Amino acid sequence: MTALVAFWRKYRRNRAAVAGLAMLVVVLLAAIFGPLVYPTDPFDMVGRPSSPPSARFVLGTDVSGRDMLAGLLHGARVSLMIGILASLGATLFGLIVGAIAGYYGRAVDTILMRCTDFFLTIPSFILAIVIIAIFRPSVATVTLAIAAVSWPQVARLARAEFIAHRDREYVLACRALGMSDFEIITRQILPNALPSLLVVSSLLVATSILTESGLSFLGLSDPNVISWGYMVGVGRTVLRVAWWMPAIPGIAILLTVLCINLVGEGLNEALNPRLQRR
């Protein structure tokens, strides 16, 4: 508990990060409760197509007469969920690969890291498209595809952290106390590596949301759920006559990604011991 308080005290010093966190909480609340408070189906044609924001439709309607506000609220759910799950998946997998490579070193390290390099050399967005093209686009496959292209950077960071810690004397002391490699990796080194991993994985949420938006903009996401990228894609055709249509979901993406980046930055400052001398 005291650790949390101390953490908050450090985090609080970065005003932008606090603002980002507040905005992010708003977005999260909108994603969780929005569809309950505003239950209009985002795929229902409820009004005249392409009507500008009005009292009846706060954010207007899209080219098919679907309520933009409903789309925005329901889309927040999908975008955030895919972003968070993909980031979690990528972090978990990257962590396992990086931890094993870093802790054991030598041949294991070489093999795992060359595999990681292989993924890094392919442009991640293209690779994600290929993966989705192979499987049928759905929320699950999109999440997996995004996770599959973003784990390498986590793996590299985790590897670096584990290499930095594996030769520390406390690890030797743990081995002298009879701990197994698994226990040392998960219970001794991991807590030390966690702060930096947390920062990277929070930033990954932002990139994952962007990637998902890009994919659904191209129509490569799940056709049965609405997401922000899909809304931008739909509005793109009428950009010159109804600029608000792609702009509204676009701003939603921009703000959310910005907030997550601010929060990530704040976490970095609060958790990174090298930046704490102030």
Place this chain on the structure above:
Amino acid sequence: MSALLQVEGLSVRFPTTRGDVAALEDFSFEMREGETVALVGESGSGKSTAALALSRLIPESTGRVISGRVMFEGRDLLALPVHDLREVRGRRIGMIFQDPMMALNPVFTIGWQLAEPLRQHFGLSQRAARDRAVELLGQVAIPAPEQRIDQYPHNLSGGMRQRVMIAMALACRPSLLIADEPTTALDVTVQAQVLSLIKTLKDELGTAVLLITHDLAVVWEIAQRVIVMYAGRKVEEGTAADVFDDPQHPYARELLRAAAFASGGDGRLPEIPGTVPSPFDMPPGCRFAPRCASAREICRAVLPPLKSSAPGHAAACVLVGSAVP
């Protein structure tokens, strides 16, 4: 008394790009239960390597034990399956390290780190392990253990941390405590406290102590027997009294002379001329021969075997037994 630990012909090599480095060669010694043995030597003499090699703690990526046996409580630690070896580490053999700053995990409270091996090796509950941890902290003379237990390593001073390390090492009541330069990183005043603590606990618990150090004062303080190492080999072994009063190997003599500089008189620190030979370029004969004032032809050609000068006192020098020039 039975032998607790019997090391026979232990050799460790570190492969490097310039060829293998023999960090420890043909090293043998014995320890009885409850005995305190000191491994003495300068940096690079192989003493820490020996300590780590005993319980196979040399990382496989850096070094290899190429031969030897380590019989501990009737089992060869070098041949033991990893699972059994883990039971021996911590539970039967405790270790403390040079730098208590580095040997504690910075992200956990010391109570958590103390309780962890207890829960693991004895299956104690959270509550019981915590109580035992408080008790252990009290045992190593840490004031207010109930409060200290929830603190992090950085809240503690160096001496305190070393006490915590000792408490951790002794938590499972091992029959052997390996202390790798336990006082080197501490202030002189704290050194004395930690040493007397090790001594007290050793007498109380009957733990055998293998003390690795380059500090001869420490050896004199608590060791019963002394093993002097030079360039990866044992050069002399005997009771502390024998080695201190009547060193047989020229290196041991020089070492003692260098340590006893207070009585030197002329204001200059005595030193041993020359340096330890490079591990890539070991002399073929006695490793100390290039620095030895009484070296002869044969010293440079043949590696001298260990020769006994008195019961329980031996040195690896051709001069043993002959009149000292």
